[in-house]
Amino acid sequence: MKSIGFTYNGTKITLLKGDITKQDTEVIVNAANSSLMGGGGVDGAIHRAGGPEILKECKEIRKNQGKCPTGEAVITSGGNLKAKYVIHTVGPIWRGGNNKEPQLLSNAYKNSLKLAHENNIKTIAFPSISTGAYGYPIEKASIVALNAVKEVLNKITFEEVRFILYSGEDFEVYKDKIEKVFS
Numbered sequence: 001m002k003s004i005g006f007t008y009n010g011t012k013i014t015l016l017k018g019d020i021t022k023q024d025t026e027v028i029v030n031a032a033n034s035s036l037m038g039g040g041g042v043d044g045a046i047h048r049a050g051g052p053e054i055l056k057e058c059k060e061i062r063k064n065q066g067k068c069p070t071g072e073a074v075i076t077s078g079g080n081l082k083a084k085y086v087i088h089t090v091g092p093i094w095r096g097g098n099n100k101e102p103q104l105l106s107n108a109y110k111n112s113l114k115l116a117h118e119n120n121i122k123t124i125a126f127p128s129i130s131t132g133a134y135g136y137p138i139e140k141a142s143i144v145a146l147n148a149v150k151e152v153l154n155k156i157t158f159e160e161v162r163f164i165l166y167s168g169e170d171f172e173v174y175k176d177k178i179e180k181v182f183s
């Protein structure tokens with residue numbers, strides 16, 4: 001079974017190979033782009049599975065707030081998903097690593113958790129943000145993601161934070177890093 005679970009500072013951490021659209025956490029996080037108008041990869045999968053309500057709410061946010069800057073996050077309902085909400089965050093495009101990519105990726109995770117907390121959400125599932133079309137090497141991105149979450153969990157307790165890896169290879173990378181970051 002491709003899963004790992006342990007508790008860190010009162011929060012259950014789960015690492016799972018799977019599909020984020022199928023998760024039963026209260027919120028799932030979408031690796032969106034700043035247009036908030038949908039896209040490929042996990043973004044496309046979430047909009048397909050959740051139905052048109054999610055895009056409708058994204059369009060409303062666009063109208064009121066404009067584009068979502070890299071590292072920021074917004075929240076919509078989950079439409080037809082099991083998850084009640086979707087947090088849409090924008091990770092950085094990998095441009096070699098010297099263009100604030102680590103800070104921006106870290107912000108995407110931290111701002112997602114902050115927004116979840118503000119909405120009284122206790123269970124959240126993350127995909128591997130920026131490591132698909134945006135090209136962030138997963139060996140590097142996983143360390144940034146795990147450290148960002150750990151930092152927040154030192155201050156805020158959730159019931160569960162779940163990391164969902166779509167491929168077995170990505171799962172193995174996370175498995176290796178999670179032991180190092182959370183030990």
Ligand code: ADP
Pocket residue numbers: 018019020021031032040041042043045091127128129130131132133134135136164165166167170
């Ligand atoms: P980005 O543009 O931020 O790189 P992508 O959607 O291209 O976002 O990829 C981010 C990660 O999401 C990749 O590791 C990809 O394998 C993964 N992914 C794609 N579909 C799903 C899914 N249904 N559930 C979980 N992860 C997914």
